[in-house]
């Protein structure tokens with residue numbers, strides 16, 4: 509059950525507002541939100557299951573900021589105890605940085621970055637039109653201007669933010685990468701090292717201004733920047749790094765392709781929703797995740813049990829060699845215990861609704877198709893480079 513006094517600031521946001529929380533296990537993502545976002549999760553689960561599978565798992569809701577400055581949990585589903593209440597000082601700067609809450613309700617979701625040891629995150633904000641029908645004229649004008657000046661209008665999406673693991677302080681895994689990043693962003697200084705909090709100083713953070721600088725002709729560079737670190741720590745041989753990066757780009761491409769297919773068959777309007785990519789940023793954990801993915805039973809129908817035992821004994825071997833894994837994890841049959849390679853989700857449904865009769869959401873689909881095409885070009889380029897190395 510959820511003890512509200514154990515809530516902590518969420519550290520893995522690539523973009524968006526302050527005020528996001530997590531629990532002590534890190535499994536939950538708790539965001540102040542509008543009733544519309546909760547309603548969209550509920551209606552998706554009830555009547556759009558194929559799309560719901562592309563969203564983070566909906567765990568329930570919390571009521572925030574009652575007049576006596578306490579937080580009362582009024583959760584509606586398992587994992588969270590209904591009616592729990594505990595004191596949470598709203599002034600705690602660690603939890604409620606900046607923005608005053610303009611809502612009393614928070615949504616509780618699966619943290620899609622949990623289960624990764626160093627999640628590398630990319631948030632792509634969808635749509636050329638970024639305002640809802642109820643937005644006042646000034647807001648429409650402001651958002652239209654940002655869209656016109658960014659890839660939002662030309663491609664139907666823009667990079668909203670990224671976090672990429674660079675290695676702990678003093679053991680940067682890719683010196684070249686850091687230098688490039690610094691020089692590329694020196695003029696505006698929009699990529700910076702995350703500071704001290706929680707000791708995660710090894711992340712490079714790319715804020716919303718970073719993504720606004722790209723044009724349709726060069727936005728691919730942001731994807732290279734995001735994917736590049738997947739080539740580190742694999743092997744000294746370049747070819748292996750190329751093929752791993754190729755396969756990661758292909759995985760994201762296939763995920764986006766599935767989102768595209770799903771949205772083409774649905775009638776929805778989503779203003780300012782995002783595609784969220786996550787992949788493992790820690791080279792050692794990522795190698796373990798690759799080992800599991802490569803042995804995946806989906807490539808060997810009917811051989812599940814055999815493959816499972818092979819994978820388990822391979823992982824057991826690694827445990828014996830470096831002694832750093834918790835051996836208890838291997839006794840756990842839960843799939844979540846396996847290291848994850850990557851995850852793709854649709855997020856941010858503050859202005860989303862199902863709209864029967866209106867046809868597919870072309871505003872969102874334009875962006876989804878642009879993202880898929882860029883990933884296609886990237887994985888083809890990587891494949892060609894890999895062939896040349898052979």
Ligand code: ADP
Nearest residue numbers: 521522523524525537564617619620621631856
């Ligand atoms: P906002 O309305 O503030 O933009 P979002 O829903 O987009 O809120 O969330 C802000 C950020 O938090 C996103 O950029 C993403 O990095 C992260 N995020 C959102 N949902 C989840 C989730 N379920 N699990 C993990 N991270 C998430």
Ligand code: MN
Nearest residue numbers: 523524782856
């Ligand atoms: Mn967002």
